[in-house]
Amino acid sequence: MSRSCKFAVAVHIASLLATSPGQALTSDWIAGSVNTNPVVVRRLLSALAKAGLVASSRGSNGGSTLARSPERISLLDIHRAVEADDGPALHHQPPNPACPVGRNIQSVLVRVMDRAEAAKEAVLATTTLAEVTGALAAAEK
Amino acid sequence: MSRSCKFAVAVHIASLLATSPGQALTSDWIAGSVNTNPVVVRRLLSALAKAGLVASSRGSNGGSTLARSPERISLLDIHRAVEADDGPALHHQPPNPACPVGRNIQSVLVRVMDRAEAAKEAVLATTTLAEVTGALAAAEK
């Protein structure tokens, strides 16, 4: 396993909540659909709750629901909630400031990589959770 | 150090080669500008050579040069050369096929994440190495 699949699982979780409106789902039940451990689900639910996308209640009959309607939750909201944003991945050690390339490459790279990341996020921003559940329903029939 | 900075270093290396046209640079010299180990540089040069972006000659007076002009090398070329493309990061374990969400979420996710990745790559594809070195020169004055 190479990269993080937190985003994929978080969208999965949010889709489950969106298709069970008004009903609180437990981390155990969600884990059964995702096919993973309930603690993994709770960690992601915790991140989604901190971002204000999900509300959880504890105790018996507890569980989680969406904090707002699926039309008003974008995949970028979910992505930002569960994946850390460390900015573009630059050199570990600062390049040689005595070299004309070395002393300027990072600022140039940041500009380009930020633009590329913004283009990616624009796609996620214009895709709503409601569109995802719509596509899920369309795939069923 | 969390993520890979291979792309950043590879663009750095390519910029050095682009600003020394016709002159073969050694991995030792390049490592001095990048501020890292020559083997790290050679690993990236090897990947760039396999992608046909760089030509290297061995032995005394050896070194590396660009295999084509900086105007005809895009940052996407460099990105594809040094960073593995594993496709979108989906679930480790396959989701539960007995669940309507679980059995369809991955195909829906692939469509969205592929679109997002394509948007990012479009930015890198329209940025040439020549533009990078132009920005480097502009930052100098």
Add this chain to the structure above:
DNA sequence: TGTAACTGTTACCGGTTCGATTACATAAAT
């Protein structure tokens, strides 16, 4: 010819991230 310079590749170490798992404190319904 032989030596110095340079590439190409492998192997290994130390640090970090990730998912899975166990454990346990806390909270709420009945």
Add this chain to the structure above:
DNA sequence: ATTTATGTAATCGAACCGGTAACAGTTACA
């Protein structure tokens, strides 16, 4: 009280990355 949940910390194994040493192969040149 007991049961059912969440919330969170700790730990484990696997994977990836950058740095480093080691070494084989190649080329220029004295």
